[in-house]
Amino acid sequence: MKVATMRFGEVEIADEQIYKLAAPLPGFPRTEHFFFIQKDNIKPFEWMQSVEEPEVTFVVVDPHQFFHDYSPDISGFELKELGLKSLDEATLIVIVVLPEDMTKMTANLRGPVLINRETRAMKQVFTESDKYGVRESILDGIKRKEQAALEQKIK
């Protein structure tokens, strides 16, 4: 099918590329489906594009790229809703905010997006505890990751 997008123009996508939200993404009640667009120039980030709303596009990333020990506490209810038995079965992504100054980019670790790759169901969930914030510095995450890797080496 052809999807109109503001950022990428008209895009041809297969049905198998479309993910359905199990619950609306907070702030975007009119979007029910997303698909992902990979571009070399923003790796390891990806675009997450709304099918229903051409102007709704997010930058998302696998949180472990930057936050090595990220372990969100997600309720069993949320997992079950997506047909997942455990968090290990899920793909997790987080939504990124890219300000003008790239060093200030942040990721929303409080509200990760949970994906069942098999059924292509997805949902933004809220972690149970407030261990993670909605605006965590990606740069700080990288620094901690490098620090941890260094300490591992010393051991």
Add this chain to the structure above:
Amino acid sequence: MLVLSRKLEESIMVGDHIEIKVIAVHGETVKLGISAPRNIPVHRKEIYEEIEKENILAARTRAEIPGIDLLAQIMKTPESA
């Protein structure tokens, strides 16, 4: 919306398994105790609103990211700092 009056220590049931009890009232603050099965997520409305706000901000990313390698740029910065 169903509106109910409750006194201290009184509660309401939502379905068979969720109990919401008034634990304390101090001035304008009402402390509620919520007993729900572990698999039912319970959140303050503020969390929802915070995430909603952040989503809206995230979707506002400027239209053009000039052909830069984002990761290269942010990876470089910690070393130079």
